[in-house]
Amino acid sequence: MTDHQYDTGLAVYYATYIASEIPSNLVLRRISPKIWLPALTVMWGIVTMCLGFIKNYAGFMAARAILGITEGGLLPGIVSRFLESNGVFS
Numbered sequence: 001m002t003d004h005q006y007d008t009g010l011a012v013y014y015a016t017y018i019a020s021e022i023p024s025n026l027v028l029r030r031i032s033p034k035i036w037l038p039a040l041t042v043m044w045g046i047v048t049m050c051l052g053f054i055k056n057y058a059g060f061m062a063a064r065a066i067l068g069i070t071e072g073g074l075l076p077g078i079v080s081r082f083l084e085s086n087g088v089f090s
Contacts, residue, residue, distance in 0.1 A: 024073020
């Protein structure tokens with residue numbers, strides 16, 4: 001893998017990370033956080049583990065895109081639930 005290919009993988013990751021934040025928070029409002037956040041965590045862990053088995057560039061790009069989708073909803077969801085539980089968003 002070249003440096004340019006790795007940089008492209010990072011760009012795909014960040015694009016899908018950003019694109020999945022708002023839809024994931026909308027799903028979080030429909031589904032209980034005690035179900036959605038652990039599900040995202042498990043999916044994120046599985047995708048991260050699968051990165052170790054990547055053999056080609058196409059697989060790398062697909063795994064990075066899926067990783068961005070799963071991880072994109074996790075941090076904003078945790079932060080928003082933390083703020084709501086502490087009375088910041090009432």
